[in-house]
Amino acid sequence: MGKSAVIIGSGIAGLATAIRLANKGYQVKVLEANSYPGGKLGKMSCKGYRFDTGPSLFTLPQLVDELFILSGRNPQSHFEYSRLAVNCHYFWEDGTRIKAYSDPGRFAREVHDKLGEPEDNILTALRNSAFIYKRLSPLFMHRSLHQWQTWTNAHALKSYFQIGKLGIFDTMNGANKKRFGHPKLVQLFNRYATYNGSDPYQTPATLNIIPHLEYNMGAYFPKKGMHDITLSLFELAKSLGVSFNFGVKVDRVIVNNRKATGVMAGLNSYEADIIVNNMDMVNAYKTILKDQKQPTTLLKQPKSSSALIFYWGISKKFAELDLHNIFFSNDYEEEFRYIFHEGSVYSDPTIYVNITSVYKEDDAPPGCMNWFTMINVPNNTGQDWDLLIKEARKAIIAKINRILETDIEQFIETEDLLEPRTIESKTSSAMGALYGNSSNSRLAAFLRHANYSFHIKNLYFCGGSVHPGGGIPLCLLSAKIVSEMAG
Known part of the structure; x- marks a missing residue:
């Protein structure tokens, strides 16, 4: 019988780690508190509109392909994507518009x-x-x-x-x-x-x-949407014998003689040769590792920004919009001062609108668009978010109306919301920070938690809150590092 592994969390890094360890002969069990895999890389649907709820930019697709190749599968048979001709459409209030073509010469x-x-x-x-x-x-x-x-x-x-x-x-x-x-x-x-x-x-x-x-290197779009990254890797992991237990909230990591030997979840214990934590590092130490030595310096580091996202079903098509769109603030420096120094939301925020129905028409009803409308906001330190969200929504709508010369609110058929408090509650991201500790210093790369524990043998860490960082590519690479360490 081969070695066994328990992975806490089924975010994209947890899925990739499960696949890599299964290919090394491990018997892998994934414990997930939610009822679904993927963490931030999820989806939602409402009244004929489908939304990818989390990361919307896809680069380094070879890191996903690699997991299929490693498993003896043809990636194209399980996960398809295409390269974008235009990476992003940029808009300014003075009427300037720029298409960021993926070809460097054309962009220049x-x-x-x-x-x-x-x-x-x-x-x-x-x-x-x-x-x-x-x-x-x-x-x-x-x-x-x-x-x-x-x-x-x-x-x-x-x-x-x-x-x-x-x-x-x-x-x-x-x-x-x-x-x-x-x-x-x-x-x-x-x-x-x-x-x-x-x-x-x-x-x-x-x-x-x-x-x-x-x-x-190129930006890409998965032909079935970003959530297909989650689904394709989830199916791949299951085909390799990985078992998934959903609705299981881990209470603590079992440590004996400075060695991780399993986890407790309610009255159930799950023993394994190695334990891999895909949970946010800060919240992991506050909960499942609260009785262990704490990395105090890392836990005290400033956290990254968060996001305020409106999922809007728009009953109109805007020909000037593409998959990725940015409506820039008139004072970028002031916007970031509000986020990182004031802990608040600037009155003229930069707006990102992701519209997958441009490439995947069935993500919205005919003649409509699914708008993933996001601004960068501070992480949650107890602000009056109800007030900030109300004011931000007004500012977002007013700015879009000015730049597109429209009245966008009359076209909003359906609306949902994700904000720092719900990001934290749904994904266990400390303070709702999207990327763990911030990178606002020269030493930031060194102030991320290692992919293994210095104090507890056989305990490993993957995901966006540890090395090498947040975002899909880095999460996938964290899985690779962990699997190589685990041997």
Whole structure:
């Protein structure tokens, strides 16, 4: 009989870890408090409209393909996706509109035509983004930062000599202001800080690694919607013999002689050779690990931003909108000051609208659209969210009306809501923070929990609140790191 593993939580990282361990011969049992798999990567439906409830951007699809290939399956037979020709449509209040074509040359020409920015500035920025990715991804994405081998291999040693080119000593905004002449282009590239819940005016310019994923490697759309990532991996895991127990809330990890030997859930105990926690790290230490040594420094770190999302069924089609759309604030710096310093919501927020029915028509009734309408907001520290949500909704509608010259509220047929309090209650994300600890410092990468416990043998961690970070690609990579450590 092979080794056994219990995984706490069936978020995308938990699913990927289950698949990888099953392929290594482990008998894997997944315990999930909710009645469904996927964590944040879920779905909902109402009155003929279907919504992906969580992450809406899909990059590095090969990380999903890899799980099927590892399992001896043809990925295309189980999970299909297509590359986007336009990554995002950008809108400003003065009438400026930019299509961010996925082809770097075409994107550069578009920006030059609309803003007068030299094309080479954009192409140089994307080459720099590729350089950062090449140097840092093997260190910060594919390996544990908490093992000495990561820092002593040949790639790491070579990277040390180029540290000044990696953006560690500047902020994202600082680097972008030096690179671009037009403030709108600075704002466009600053936006990538939000991909892990950070502030571009504080986070290091190292995060300029992110545009490489969209423009040089591509953004994609799963043909059945983002939730199909969850469903396809869930079915793959079951086909490998992974067992899932839903509606099971783990109460504590059983630790004997500094070794994890199982978990307790109600009156039931589940023993295993290894335990993998896919629960938010902070809440895990507050609950299932409350009797164990606490990583006090990590637990006290500032948390990332959260989100306020309105799921709107819109009884009209807007030809100028695509899958990903951004309506920019007139004062981006002030917006982030409100989020990270005031703990509040700015009166002129940047609005992201994701409309999957553009690519998947049955996500909305004929002649309609499903709007996933989101703004970045602070994590939950006890604000009057009922008031903030009411004011934010008015600001969102007013801004959309100004830019699209419409009266959007008359077209809202159905509405649902996700906000920091419900993000925390539904996904166990501490304070409703989407990405765990914030990345607003040079040391942020080092202030994430390791993928294993320093104090408890056979206890591992995966998911967006631990190394290497939040978002679908990094969650999938956390699973890879854990499976390699577990052996």
